[in-house]
Amino acid sequence: MVPRTDALTREVVDLIGTVVARYHEEYEEAAAKHSLTGAQAKVLALLSREAMPMRRIAQQLKCEPSNVTGIVDRLEARGLAERRPDPDDRRVKLAAATHEGTATAEHLRESLGFAREPLADLSPAERTTLRDLLRRMLGESAP
Amino acid sequence: MVPRTDALTREVVDLIGTVVARYHEEYEEAAAKHSLTGAQAKVLALLSREAMPMRRIAQQLKCEPSNVTGIVDRLEARGLAERRPDPDDRRVKLAAATHEGTATAEHLRESLGFAREPLADLSPAERTTLRDLLRRMLGESAP
DNA sequence: CCTCGATATTTCATGTTGTCAAGCAACCGG
DNA sequence: CCGGTTGCTTGACAACATGAAATATCGAGG
Numbered sequence A, B: 001m002v003p004r005t006d007a008l009t010r011e012v013v014d015l016i017g018t019v020v021a022r023y024h025e026e027y028e029e030a031a032a033k034h035s036l037t038g039a040q041a042k043v044l045a046l047l048s049r050e051a052m053p054m055r056r057i058a059q060q061l062k063c064e065p066s067n068v069t070g071i072v073d074r075l076e077a078r079g080l081a082e083r084r085p086d087p088d089d090r091r092v093k094l095a096a097a098t099h100e101g102t103a104t105a106e107h108l109r110e111s112l113g114f115a116r117e118p119l120a121d122l123s124p125a126e127r128t129t130l131r132d133l134l135r136r137m138l139g140e141s142a143p
Numbered sequence C: 001c002c003t004c005g006a007t008a009t010t011t012c013a014t015g016t017t018g019t020c021a022a023g024c025a026a027c028c029g030g
Numbered sequence D: 001c002c003g004g005t006t007g008c009t010t011g012a013c014a015a016c017a018t019g020a021a022a023t024a025t026c027g028a029g030g
Helices: A007-033 A038-049 A054-061 A065-077 A099-111 A124-137 B007-033 B038-049 B054-061 B065-077 B099-111 B124-137
Strands: A081-086 A089-097 B081-086 B089-097
Touching: A007 A038, A007 A099, A007 B007, A007 B124, A038 A054, A038 A065, A038 A081, A038 A089, A038 A099, A054 A065, A054 A089, A065 A081, A089 A099, A124 B007, A124 B124, B007 B038, B007 B099, B038 B054, B038 B065, B038 B081, B038 B089, B038 B099, B054 B065, B054 B089, B065 B081, B089 B099
Parallel strands: none
Antiparallel strands: A081 A089, B081 B089
């Protein structure tokens, strides 16, 4: 049993909190550079990989589908996404990134500095260690 | 130079993204259990440590001071926080957690499972390693 | 085939968070 | 005491988020 007041655990949690905060900052900042909000950037990143029904976007974002309607509306209004009918189910609308949307998502990924800057100080061996620790932390050790 | 497409770096970034997502989920969930939003919970956590001027809350949250007004308004309306005059500067209002606010913040901290659950699988030595790597990643090696 | 319940999306009402500009009160240096 | 700055609030507005109700479609059972 890990006592809640364990100084080491507390410190790690604090550090993770800092990582989370910084990640968000950079994400919002990168999105803003393309005149996107964080939510719009997230959806666009999803759609740039594959088209998907509104309902699935909501699941990924962990929010209500009615919310997604508005976000996709705004992406669509700017020509970054579009709605297509699903040939298999006429209830479903498939949201997809347009050409321009895919390009924007690409730029976004590139300008997301968090990938390189903070990790640059770590050697490959350290990065491997970090990867393994994060994996275990997230419980991906199961198979 | 670290190539952007480095598979290891990419994987670590993905893992961090997952950590960030999970952290947020749990934070919002824990806040919701006390009928608080994430922003309210964050401010309450700050205030439970020490009273501070509105302006400083805004700095910590990285948002406009006018935004903080509303959040503290809602906390105040529920008796979790209060505004006190600053004896040294009559322009300043010190926001402080009430008794009940402090108690709520305490419960919040406890119900924030992220502290223990995911780290439980790591040995103390591994946690130390993780701490050191995170520290270096965040550039705290500077002294 | 037809109806009934379930599903996918949207619309509407409402609340919270966030920005920005404008306003007021209080501080401070000359 | 005056003028500029600082701290906070207010107002208008956009985005995000939820929940309830409306619409259209699907699918299974009668």
